[in-house]
Amino acid sequence: MAAADSIWLRPERASRGPAPGYDRDALAAAGVALADAQGLSAVTMRAVADALGAGPASLYRYITTREELVELMIDRAHAEIRHPERTGAWLDDLLALARESRRVTLAHPWLLDATATRTPMGPSTVGYLEHALGTLADLDVPTRDKLEAIAVLSAVVSALARTEVAQSRNGRTIPDWQQAQAAYLAHIAAEGRHPHLAAAFTHQTQTPEPVDDLFTRIVTGVLTGLLR
Amino acid sequence: MAAADSIWLRPERASRGPAPGYDRDALAAAGVALADAQGLSAVTMRAVADALGAGPASLYRYITTREELVELMIDRAHAEIRHPERTGAWLDDLLALARESRRVTLAHPWLLDATATRTPMGPSTVGYLEHALGTLADLDVPTRDKLEAIAVLSAVVSALARTEVAQSRNGRTIPDWQQAQAAYLAHIAAEGRHPHLAAAFTHQTQTPEPVDDLFTRIVTGVLTGLLR
DNA sequence: CTCTACTGCATACATCGTTCGCAGAAAGAA
DNA sequence: TTCTTTCTGCGAACGATGTATGCAGTAGAG
Numbered sequence: 001m002a003a004a005d006s007i008w009l010r011p012e013r014a015s016r017g018p019a020p021g022y023d024r025d026a027l028a029a030a031g032v033a034l035a036d037a038q039g040l041s042a043v044t045m046r047a048v049a050d051a052l053g054a055g056p057a058s059l060y061r062y063i064t065t066r067e068e069l070v071e072l073m074i075d076r077a078h079a080e081i082r083h084p085e086r087t088g089a090w091l092d093d094l095l096a097l098a099r100e101s102r103r104v105t106l107a108h109p110w111l112l113d114a115t116a117t118r119t120p121m122g123p124s125t126v127g128y129l130e131h132a133l134g135t136l137a138d139l140d141v142p143t144r145d146k147l148e149a150i151a152v153l154s155a156v157v158s159a160l161a162r163t164e165v166a167q168s169r170n171g172r173t174i175p176d177w178q179q180a181q182a183a184y185l186a187h188i189a190a191e192g193r194h195p196h197l198a199a200a201f202t203h204q205t206q207t208p209e210p211v212d213d214l215f216t217r218i219v220t221g222v223l224t225g226l227l228r
Numbered sequence: 229m230a231a232a233d234s235i236w237l238r239p240e241r242a243s244r245g246p247a248p249g250y251d252r253d254a255l256a257a258a259g260v261a262l263a264d265a266q267g268l269s270a271v272t273m274r275a276v277a278d279a280l281g282a283g284p285a286s287l288y289r290y291i292t293t294r295e296e297l298v299e300l301m302i303d304r305a306h307a308e309i310r311h312p313e314r315t316g317a318w319l320d321d322l323l324a325l326a327r328e329s330r331r332v333t334l335a336h337p338w339l340l341d342a343t344a345t346r347t348p349m350g351p352s353t354v355g356y357l358e359h360a361l362g363t364l365a366d367l368d369v370p371t372r373d374k375l376e377a378i379a380v381l382s383a384v385v386s387a388l389a390r391t392e393v394a395q396s397r398n399g400r401t402i403p404d405w406q407q408a409q410a411a412y413l414a415h416i417a418a419e420g421r422h423p424h425l426a427a428a429f430t431h432q433t434q435t436p437e438p439v440d441d442l443f444t445r446i447v448t449g450v451l452t453g454l455l456r
Numbered sequence: 457c458t459c460t461a462c463t464g465c466a467t468a469c470a471t472c473g474t475t476c477g478c479a480g481a482a483a484g485a486a
Numbered sequence: 487t488t489c490t491t492t493c494t495g496c497g498a499a500c501g502a503t504g505t506a507t508g509c510a511g512t513a514g515a516g
Contacts, residue, residue: 006408009415017493018481045473055496057474066473067405116344118390121409126416126425133424143431148446151391152384159383162346177295180234181349187237188354196361197354203371218376218454225453226446245462246512273504283465285505294504 007068008122022052024062028072032108035073040110043069070114075122077108083131091223093135098157098219101128105161112162119154141227149226156222160215235296236350250280252290256300260336263301268338271297298342303350305336311359319451321363326385326447329356333389340390347382369455377454384450388443 012024030051031043045066046056063069081104084096105111119125129150136146166178189198209217240252258279259271273294274284291297309332312324333339347353357378364374394406417426437445 006412008412009408014493016483016491018483018495020494044471046471049496057476057497058495060474061494113345117341118394118405120405121412126413126422130422130425133428137424143428144434144437147428148442151387152446152450155383155387156380159379163379166346177346177348180237184234184236184349185354194354194358196365197358200361200371200375206372209372214376218380221453222380222450223453225449225451242462244460244514246464246514248463272502274502277465285466285507286464288505289463 007063007071020061022054022058022062024072025076026052027059027062027069028076031069031073032076035110035114036108040070040113043073043110045069071120071122074111074114074120075124077104077111078122078124078128080104080107081124081128083127086135088138090136090139090227091220094132094153094223095216095219097128097132097135098153099215101154101157102161102215105157106164106168109161109165112158112165115158136227139227145227149223152222152226153219156219160218164211235291235299248289250282250286250290252300253304254280255287255290255297256304259297259301260304263338263342264336268298268341271301271338273297299348299350302339302342302348303352305332305339306350306352306356308332308335309352309356311355314363316366318364318367318455319448322360322381322451323444323447325356325360325363326381327443329382329385330389330443333386334392334396337389337393340386340393343386364455367455373455377451380450380454381447384447388446392439 007024013020027048030048034043034047034051043066045059048069049056049059052058059069063072081097081100084093084100086093121129132150132153133146136149139146169175185197185201188194189201192198235252241248255276258276262271262275262279273287276297277284277287280286287297291300309325309328312321312328314321349357360378360381361374364377367374397403413425413429416422417429420426
């Protein structure tokens, strides 16, 4: 196995030897269950092995590294993104796809951590990309602009989902770092050296916009700005 | 010290006891130097302590956790973002600020890892935000929209810088995961089940646009889309 | 001067990803 | 069938990491 082989190009089973007791899908499912319940950091090799009833070192018969396990988990989650039927109106279609992406991200918040630094490409992720490009097929702009718009769209959806997750956790227990950040910002605002920021904070007290409206408004703005 | 205290609100020196041998700035500088040279993962407690000539446990007299050290590093890097003079044209001003942000991010690529999941607020980060809001002070749109636009702008600048960093590393040695991903995408394109994606890849062979133009074009599109 | 609260730091610990080596099982070759 | 090859699960161990603890020494407060 060459060093630069994708797990998606490597055969799952060898031709010789005893039948494997597990498979990639089982590892991915166990990892997703753990991450859904306790976050991505709970997905340790030992925890996944335990969940499968396997020994800690057995996982390395299926993956070469922990990162590959996360890749499997990401693609498994991305498979939950439904591809809405095309209506012909590219903006509506792309909005529908973005909403699906948001839904799955909120269902698996650890995706924000897993895809924070890069987005590994697996079958489902590639399928998502193909569908997004298909949505824009009839639009007369350079292919380059379409790819850029899709990339920016993903970044924006992630950013929005991140703030949503942070706020939804407020209902239960507020993480230490958020409390510390809020305290510091309050101090800054009270200090008087940042008038625009202080003004922005007091303006914040109006009735909040429904999240769905906010999502639609921002995504629409970004997409129309990029695709004329 | 309460659990939810920001490092920026905690006094740097105690009133009693011997004079500290180092200070927060020295820790941050050592961390930045290590990260610039070998990436964020090279910033271990022991490595930073060694760089300072200190023992491994000494750092905890200045910070309570490794994350706080990274916070110090982030704010130190963000201090390098210059705040361009306001010309009165908000789009030009915000573009200039975005270019500064890009410049600093490319100078300290580890910022992409450090700020991937959240952006901790320190004095410099707050100063950046204040300046960005000031740039939009005369614009007649809701404050809410301005904050959103600035947040989306940051996300887009990071996303663009990430691809730039990935491509610039290509000049030297290509990381394994990039080779693997390229091989998989080539396989997908050759397979024929993803026509739009395959078409996009072949279209890619045109003469590349200068990076600065690409940056300006995308950021302009996003901002005009969001701020009418 | 005395006391108190800090300082640097050696040491230790728990946890993590990963490697190694071995006994046993199954597929292909004979 | 029998032999050989190549896989399987996995116990045990290794190196690295973030962090806690306890102690000897120092400097400002009283």
